Amino acid sequence: MTTLPPTELTRLEALATIAQAFPTEPVVVALGTMVREMLLVAGRRANHLHVLDAMGLVPAITLGVAMSPHAAAHARVVGIEGDGGLLMGLSSIATIGAARPENLILVILDNGTYAATGGQRTAAPHLDLAGMARACGFQTHDVRTAAGLAVAIIDAKARPGPWLLRVAIGPVNQPAPYFLPDPVELAIDFRRYLATPVPPQPDVAPA
Numbered sequence: 001m002t003t004l005p006p007t008e009l010t011r012l013e014a015l016a017t018i019a020q021a022f023p024t025e026p027v028v029v030a031l032g033t034m035v036r037e038m039l040l041v042a043g044r045r046a047n048h049l050h051v052l053d054a055m056g057l058v059p060a061i062t063l064g065v066a067m068s069p070h071a072a073a074h075a076r077v078v079g080i081e082g083d084g085g086l087l088m089g090l091s092s093i094a095t096i097g098a099a100r101p102e103n104l105i106l107v108i109l110d111n112g113t114y115a116a117t118g119g120q121r122t123a124a125p126h127l128d129l130a131g132m133a134r135a136c137g138f139q140t141h142d143v144r145t146a147a148g149l150a151v152a153i154i155d156a157k158a159r160p161g162p163w164l165l166r167v168a169i170g171p172v173n174q175p176a177p178y179f180l181p182d183p184v185e186l187a188i189d190f191r192r193y194l195a196t197p198v199p200p201q202p203d204v205a206p207a
Contacts, residue, residue: 007144007145007168007169007170008145008170009143009144009145009146009149009167009168009169009170010169010170010172010174011033011034011037011109011111011169011170011172011173011174012037012040012041012174013146014107014109014146014149014167014169015034015037015038015041015042015080015109016041016042017146017149017150017153018078018080018107018153019038019041019042019045021150021153021157022047022076022078023047024047024074025047025074025075025076025077025078026047026049026065026071026074026077026078026190026193026194027045027047027048027049027078027079027080028048028049028051028058028061028062028065028077028078028079028080029048029049029050029051029058029080030051030055030058030080030081030082030085031050031051031052031053031054031055031085032055033173033176034080034081034082034109035050035051035052035179036174036176036177036178036179037173037174037176038050038080039176039179040174040176046189046190046192046193047193048190049061049065049186049187049190050179050186051183052179052180052181052183052186053183054183055084055085055088056085056086056087056088056089057085057089058079058080058081058085058089058106059079059081059086059089059092059093059096059106060089060092060095061079062077062078062079062104062106063092063095063096063099063101063104065077065194066101066103066104067099067101068194070194070195071103073197074103075103075157076103076104076105076156076157077101077103077104077105078105078106078107079104079105079106079107080107080109081106081107081108081109082108082109082110082111082114083108083109083110083111083112083113083122083124083129084113084114084122084124086108086124086129087122087123087124090132093132093133093136093138093164094136096136096137096138096162097133097136097137097138097162098136098137100137100162101161101162102160102161102162103160103161104161104162104163105153105156105157105161105162105163105165106133106138106162106163106164106165107164107165107167108129108164108165108166108167109167109169110124110129110166110167110168110169111168111169111170111171112124112125112171113171129164129166130142130164130166133164133166137162138161138162138163138164139156139159139160139161139162139163139164140163140164140165140166141155141156141163141164141165141166142166142168143165143166143167143168144167144168149165149167152165152167153165
């Protein structure tokens with residue numbers, strides 16, 4: 001069993017780095033605090049699928065997008081999940097490892113708590129999540145600084161995956177308005193984005 005050292009990196013900072021690094025690629029964002037803070041740093045983006053009321057499903061949804069015909073237009077497909085959500089849908093890691101989608105990057109923002117339901121502790125601080133992913137066939141990075149996250153993203157963009165980036169973040173939640181649109185409308189908008197040809201974009205290095 002293992003745990004990452006304490007970190008000063010916040011969820012808001014991590015999300016801003018991810019949004020900057022993947023300006024046009026499909027990004028699947030986990031429910032609750034993750035969605036609300038991503039909206040604070042990036043606003044509403046066509047390439048972002050905000051997953052509402054579906055805890056633990058981001059890895060599976062990201063796999064589906066990565067293996068879809070539309071994914072060929074994008075170098076990478078990114079899923080952003082929390083440690084609690086990953087533990088709830090842990091079997092998806094084995095499925096992703098077996099399918100081996102080289103374009104998939106799964107970012108786990110790990111604060112050791114269920115932020116969306118009151119801050120109850122998860123089992124993540126006692127587990128080697130990156131090691132579990134490696135055993136399933138992932139490439140991995142354990143990250144605890146903004147600089148480390150930037151390096152991990154560059155590596156994950158340069159070499160084939162699947163990738164799992166476990167990013168230790170602090171427990172602070174940034175106050176943000178609730179985001180309560182119809183999930184069906186979000187899915188329709190995201191499908192429309194996937195079906196729209198994307199012109200080539202210059203590579204953007206994370207800050």
